[in-house]
Amino acid sequence: MPKRGYHHGNLRPALVDAALILIEQRGPMGFTLSEAAKTAGVTPAAVYRHFAGREDLIAEAARQGYAIFADLLEYAYSDGKPSALAAFSSTGRAYLAFARKYPGHYIAMFESGISIQRTPELNTVATRALGVLEKAAVELSQHIPADKRPPPQMFSAHIWAMSHGVVELFARGSPGTRSPFPPEDLLETGIGIYLRGLGLIPQDG
Incomplete structure (x- = not known):
């Protein structure tokens, strides 16, 4: 070359x-x-x-990834969804789509050990991405009685963790973790069970 x-x-x-x-x-x-x-x-x-070094280069890749990630989440959440519930579920699917389409960015963001506090720019854009999920959680949690309502940060963290787990275990070809179900179905049903437990989706039967 x-x-x-x-x-x-x-x-x-x-x-x-x-x-x-x-x-x-x-x-x-x-x-x-x-x-x-x-x-x-x-x-x-x-x-x-x-x-200055490899870690700075990876941090820049992570910053770029978080910018793309935040844009995708914002679009998924706000693109004409009929309800807060539909918008919230859409952000989970956007997480899965991002991991598949941008694997290098995803790894730099979540598997490199680079802290989002490493640079102000990285912290700002990572906070923006996290903020989309928190905003979705705030709007959706308004449908839960105040005495049963989890803090929005906890609500969004649960969905973040569930999305991340499905990606890591079943969407990125991890050895020995084959699933008989598509990752999209696993994530959708998992979010459904969680939201049903909070009373946001009617119980079956």
């Missing part, structure tokens, strides 16, 4: 793209900054004009 050089003006996004490829292939700690430079077609020295 010919060296494109620092002057091409797109080195930073090119390095993030290279890192995403390597993250998917080897995991977040399975490559060096020099290998990312080689994949991007530039010299290792050029990388340090933008990133």
